[in-house]
Amino acid sequence: MEDEFLRETMGCMDLVYNISRRLVRSEEDVQDLVQETYLAAFRAWGERRRPRKVDPWMATICLNLGRSAWRRRSRRPTELPLGDIETMPALSDPEGEALAAIDRETLHEAMWRLPEEQRIALTLVDLAGFSTAETAQLMGTPRGTVLSRLHRGRRALALLLNQDVPERKEAR
Amino acid sequence: MIVEMPHDPEINASLYVSGEFTRRVRRWFETHLLECDDCWREVWLARLGRRVAEHAREGAPAALREKVRAVVHLSGREAVDGPWWRRFRRPRRS
Numbered sequence: 362m363e364d365e366f367l368r369e370t371m372g373c374m375d376l377v378y379n380i381s382r383r384l385v386r387s388e389e390d391v392q393d394l395v396q397e398t399y400l401a402a403f404r405a406w407g408e409r410r411r412p413r414k415v416d417p418w419m420a421t422i423c424l425n426l427g428r429s430a431w432r433r434r435s436r437r438p439t440e441l442p443l444g445d446i447e448t449m450p451a452l453s454d455p456e457g458e459a460l461a462a463i464d465r466e467t468l469h470e471a472m473w474r475l476p477e478e479q480r481i482a483l484t485l486v487d488l489a490g491f492s493t494a495e496t497a498q499l500m501g502t503p504r505g506t507v508l509s510r511l512h513r514g515r516r517a518l519a520l521l522l523n524q525d526v527p528e529r530k531e532a533r
Numbered sequence: 534m535i536v537e538m539p540h541d542p543e544i545n546a547s548l549y550v551s552g553e554f555t556r557r558v559r560r561w562f563e564t565h566l567l568e569c570d571d572c573w574r575e576v577w578l579a580r581l582g583r584r585v586a587e588h589a590r591e592g593a594p595a596a597l598r599e600k601v602r603a604v605v606h607l608s609g610r611e612a613v614d615g616p617w618w619r620r621f622r623r624p625r626r627s
Binding site (some may be wrong): 514 | 543546547548553575577578584587591593597600601605606608609
């Protein structure tokens, strides 16, 4: 049974890891949360509670665990105003170079400074690849709320790059 | 062209950048973008923000994968044999 479970679920490891990284702060807690997610899923699997789609099932287990017990145990993240995020200098190549200049830790920190609900919406849609309808279901919120949170999160991250919005004429 | 969506730059930008408009609505919205500064700006920011978010995607460490495999195998074994310490208990005297 373990082999079957692992064969079906190990493909979700990156997904579970990325969600965990946005739910708990320290790497140790992230690893614990990933393991707890797999163990909870394995127990359910053993009780013949098997999902039709594995990805959203694993994401839901991870979200539920992360948002309840683990969040209480971990130190609550400090959500700083977005103005405090250090912006990168504008570069001649608009996006690619600016993106390349941001190291992973800066980006990780920037995501942690977003309000939790925006961070989770961004993670589920842009990192995990769920649709906004699926994300709404996973988060237990209306789709319109997810769309707003998603947009605000994206806008906040975009401002990190400190790029000027080009004139419409230039892009036509 | 008939306007298909309410004018909400945030929601529309979010749907457009997520690729969730139908083909017909997308065509309408792209025409609208050429005329509307607010929607243009929100789409530009949303697209850039999505790229930044995607840039944050990470692969799980190989060691963690192994740890999870081990933990699941151990848990499966315990479900069959009982906890590991029970296997080392002395047999009771009759």
